[in-house]
Amino acid sequence: MLKKFISYYKPHKGLFSLDMFVALVATTVEVFFPFLTRTLIRDYIPQKNVDLIINALYIMVGIYLIKLVCTYIRIKWGHILGVRMEYDMRADIFRHLQKLSFNYYDNTKTGHIMSRISNDLSKIAEVAHHAPENLILSILKILGAFLFMFSFNVKLALIALIPLPLMFLWGVFYGGKMRNGFRKVRRKIADINSTVENSIQGIREVKSYANESVELDKFENANSTFKYAKENVYAILGVFHSVFQFLSDFYFVIIIGAGTWLIFNGELGAADLIAFILYINIILKPINRLINFTEQFQRGSAAFERFLEVMKIDPDIEDKTDAYSYDDIKGKIEIKDLYFKYKNTKDMVLKNINIEVKNGEEIAIVGESGAGKSTLISLIPRFYEPDKGKILIDGHDIMNLKKNFLRNNIGIVRQDLFLFDGTIRDNIMYGKPDATEEEMIEAAKNANIFEFISSLENGFDTQVGERGVKLSGGQKQRISIARVFLKNPPMLIFDEATSSLDNESESLIQRSMYELSKNRTTIIIAHRLSTVKHVDKIHVLKNGEIIETGDHETLLEKEGYYYGLYTKNLF
Structure with missing residues (x-):
């Protein structure tokens, strides 16, 4: 984990070096200050040497001016270093999330993912900035202080060493407790994020069923658990910091008491004791910083572990090293002896599937809910991969093709379509980001949505709202079809694209689907008979198996399973 963390410093070696340099300069001049104070009190003042006294005071002022400049550079550019590392990590995790297959998203809450991208990385950025300073330079400051102290008086310096192990042991002992506590807190805040997101996304359902109280109860449960987790952590912090503060205060008592005894015996001068007290104050600052940093470090360490958890997840679906694409794709689809089951399940969802779709042919896959229709068409673009069997495109095994090539040549229109929170233009252009204005308008016309868009005050620049909430179901569906028109793929999949629409919207979309399907290999999944009567x-x-095949009339004549569904009006 440490090696991976350090690797994020490499692109920013210049900033890191600057941060370390100014921190080192500030540490050096700060450690020199008590020595200068001791010399002033012990030598210059008794000698009544005004010039040396004034020079010493000038040097003291210079020391703090140097610290001023160094502190400014360290705070500004040190934090910028952390921000840039955070940027790199966020880019890496988002890039990695794009590679992960549907299996990951099927089993991971969106709130947990968002917590890793936002809250966790902010904690890591703080650690990235403060860790080198607090660990390396604090140690250097303590060592520098003790070098001067031993040069002044060995006995008092040895006495000054005695409390340090106790203070560090206290930090180590409670460090583990804090780490575990903050891990729980990070998990609980992710649960809260997930609960809030789920409730907000489903706010219309919540209000439709007047279930605000149910959502409040769910949030209260998550919020209370988070509260108790945080209270437990702060209880540990209370003990930790109060005991450490007592040890710090008692440190001064030990030095003053031992120093007084040595002065009484003529083994130490008053100026030396003052210098020791100043050095103890210098020592306590890095110790206090290190101990306080353990709290921040535990949070950052736990956050980085969670970051690595995601980064270590290998994508289920990756291109082979020799994956390829080819020109002049026709769109013939063959599914041979295919079997599939989801991860962590025993039973096959699909069994012995054999389907052939000729170039430009239009077929339908029908069946009751849960039969495996949507699962089957999800295998064609390799959203999932079969456990057994093959899927061929123009005779090429899709397992040997590049994913991007495969998916660029398949257009999918779903029932549970997704519109991005942006403009109508943004959502249509998503099908082909480099398309011209004319191409976008033509796609909208082909999808029977151009007239509606033109009637809007802002036209294509109209905001659709989150998930297209400002549009009707039919309007959203036609925008998604326009997006596929713009993509212009040779193969199409309609996954129950009209099942939740009213008759008027369905009629418009049927016409759009008909236009879109011309001269393209098309697979339709549908419940409504009107969308499958005309197919080839x-x-x-x-139950995951194909039990009948034929055109509409042929299947009705058989009076088999399809006929039964038809007469029950299940389509």
């Missing part, structure tokens, strides 16, 4: 072939799925 229908495959009937039951």
